[in-house]
Amino acid sequence: MELTIFQFAIMGLAVFRVTHLIVYDKITEFLRAPFFDEVEEIDEAGNSEVFLVPKEGKIRGWFGELLSCHWCTGIWTAGGLYGLLIYFPSVANPLITIMAAAGVASVIETVIQKWIS
Incomplete structure (x- = not known):
């Protein structure tokens, strides 16, 4: 299946949104929770920050x-x-x-948030 430039742009926007949703x-x-450990660090000012670190292990780590x-x-x-679009277009579209x-x-x-702040 060959994508037109318009379809490619729409696919790019969809990939952007789904990726952001997942990550x-x-x-x-x-x-995400089963695959990360929370590590808390306290800076010089006494402020606490929590970082997510991938868990150890082959599957969870990957x-x-x-x-x-x-x-x-x-x-x-x-x-x-793209696979969904090829095999199940009625769901993918x-x-x-x-x-x-x-x-x-x-x-x-x-853009609006950056503009007004």
Whole structure:
């Protein structure tokens, strides 16, 4: 299947949004939790910061590394969405459209927040 430039752009926006959803958004924190340990550090001023560190082990460690890297997760997300588009287009097309629209909305929101602050 060959993508037009428009379809490629829509796919790119969908991959961006799904990747962000998986790697950063609070709503999917429960998916990431089994693969990370929380490490608390206190700086010189006495402020506490919590860092997520991938767990040790082959499977959990691998998924932890994957989920801590938006570049890596983006590749797998692109492959998954493209595979879904090839094999199940009736499912993929609405999903990709919705996620692309959400991606555009998140970019617009970020620009507006930067502009007003």
